[in-house]
Amino acid sequence: MEVLATDTEQLIKDTAKKVFFVDGNIHATTQDIADAAGINRASIHYYYRSRKLLFDKVFEEALIEMRSKLESIASASLPIKEKTEKFIDFFIERSMQHPYLELFIVTEHNSDPSIPLKIMPKDRHDEQMKYLEAEIAREVKAGNMKPIKPEHFIVTMMSLCSFPFLGKSIIESIFDMDKEGYAKFIKERKQVIMQLLFLDA
Amino acid sequence: MEVLATDTEQLIKDTAKKVFFVDGNIHATTQDIADAAGINRASIHYYYRSRKLLFDKVFEEALIEMRSKLESIASASLPIKEKTEKFIDFFIERSMQHPYLELFIVTEHNSDPSIPLKIMPKDRHDEQMKYLEAEIAREVKAGNMKPIKPEHFIVTMMSLCSFPFLGKSIIESIFDMDKEGYAKFIKERKQVIMQLLFLDA
DNA sequence: GTCTATAACAGGATAGAC
DNA sequence: GTCTATCCTGTTATAGAC
Numbered sequence: 441m442e443v444l445a446t447d448t449e450q451l452i453k454d455t456a457k458k459v460f461f462v463d464g465n466i467h468a469t470t471q472d473i474a475d476a477a478g479i480n481r482a483s484i485h486y487y488y489r490s491r492k493l494l495f496d497k498v499f500e501e502a503l504i505e506m507r508s509k510l511e512s513i514a515s516a517s518l519p520i521k522e523k524t525e526k527f528i529d530f531f532i533e534r535s536m537q538h539p540y541l542e543l544f545i546v547t548e549h550n551s552d553p554s555i556p557l558k559i560m561p562k563d564r565h566d567e568q569m570k571y572l573e574a575e576i577a578r579e580v581k582a583g584n585m586k587p588i589k590p591e592h593f594i595v596t597m598m599s600l601c602s603f604p605f606l607g608k609s610i611i612e613s614i615f616d617m618d619k620e621g622y623a624k625f626i627k628e629r630k631q632v633i634m635q636l637l638f639l640d641a
Numbered sequence: 642m643e644v645l646a647t648d649t650e651q652l653i654k655d656t657a658k659k660v661f662f663v664d665g666n667i668h669a670t671t672q673d674i675a676d677a678a679g680i681n682r683a684s685i686h687y688y689y690r691s692r693k694l695l696f697d698k699v700f701e702e703a704l705i706e707m708r709s710k711l712e713s714i715a716s717a718s719l720p721i722k723e724k725t726e727k728f729i730d731f732f733i734e735r736s737m738q739h740p741y742l743e744l745f746i747v748t749e750h751n752s753d754p755s756i757p758l759k760i761m762p763k764d765r766h767d768e769q770m771k772y773l774e775a776e777i778a779r780e781v782k783a784g785n786m787k788p789i790k791p792e793h794f795i796v797t798m799m800s801l802c803s804f805p806f807l808g809k810s811i812i813e814s815i816f817d818m819d820k821e822g823y824a825k826f827i828k829e830r831k832q833v834i835m836q837l838l839f840l841d842a
Numbered sequence: 843g844t845c846t847a848t849a850a851c852a853g854g855a856t857a858g859a860c
Numbered sequence: 861g862t863c864t865a866t867c868c869t870g871t872t873a874t875a876g877a878c
Contacts, residue, residue, distance in 0.1 A: 464751050480863055549810050550665055557814045591816055592833045603800030609750050613758045615792055632793045636837055
């Protein structure tokens with residue numbers, strides 16, 4: 441943990457987050473960020489030395505925040521249905537705040553796969569997968585799910601949660617939605633996803 | 642339709658497609674493309690005048706091809722299950738050929754939402770949606786589907802088809818997959834998707 | 843039609859005044 | 861700590877020789 445950041449330092453970081461994750465300007469220059477923050481371009485270099493370092497800082501913070509939240513959802517020993525619900529809530533809420541963060545993670549991780557995305561160490565990961573497998577088996581037995589491998593379940597859940605935000609502008613365009621139409625659509629998604637994943641939802 | 646393109650002109654376009662959509666180098670410079678094509682940078686300007694015009698051309702062609710294929714799938718009067726299967730096949734096949742095309746479409750359409758993505762005019766779109774609605778109702782009655790709005794069905798299908806490719810590197814990273822592991826995973830996806838969408842699959 | 847040379851410019855980074 | 865001025869580099873684009 442650092443000592444208290446000055447106001448300007450924090451302002452730059454917050455503005456960068458807004459420009460990158462809210463406005464979706466992936467190519468934003470230091471000038472763009474400086475303009476958005478109402479400060480001088482040189483100040484960015486004063487506090488962060490380079491554009492790359494600022495970007496890395498902002499991106500890393502976003503990842504850390506995401507990891508810690510996912511970790512706390514994953515580690516709770518809840519039934520799969522409730523866990524899934526929490527997971528969906530987390531995704532929707534986060535994407536409302538930072539609509540483009542998902543896209544950033546995807547593109548950044550494409551160009552640099554060394555960025556660590558794993559939210560937990562291998563042993564805990566394996567443990568969680570086993571837990572998930574058992575939970576699925578339980579639901580299958582109860583007639584609430586069809587059999588599915590845990591990896592496929594997770595990717596399915598990620599697909600259903602991510603794409604409506606990744607493809608926001610595509611969806612709006614295809615279905616001629618305005619802002620409200622899209623918001624309404626997203627609101628309905630949670631139930632749609634739960635009904636897809638669980639036969640008794 | 643144009644007259645026969647010279648070899649170099651075609652080579653440049655093909656190379657650009659490879660660099661953008663196969664290698665995923667979204668920031669590729671004219672120099673990068675020239676190098677990949679084994680030609681001189683000036684030739685790109687000779688044939689396409691500017692980087693932007695080349696990019697637009699390549700991107701537009703990809704969109705046209707996609708639109709025409711989707712159009713032919715959509716317009717076939719097949720039962721929803723078979724249409725869905727064709728749709729999944731198309732997506733998987735295309736993403737195998739051009740792994741990054743999807744990501745390009747998403748990011749490009751974000752920065753320029755005026756890019757036309759609709760695959761058909763409004764009246765045909767409405768007609769298709771009604772058809773889809775009726776098909777869903779039929780399957781619901783037969784006990785093969787849960788009720789779902791056509792818009793949600795389409796977005797669900799797109800989500801399930803797109804994300805495994807958009808998030809390729811994330812998936813590989815989370816599950817410690819190598820190239821074969823990922824390929825195997827993708828192969829299994831079609832069945833997983835069909836089982837999710839249709840109760841009798 | 844293809845190459846070399848060079849212009850023109852944008853963006854990142856630094857020095858130094860204040 | 862913030863600003864202006866300046867440098868440096870990478871990239872696009874064009875002119876002109878061949």
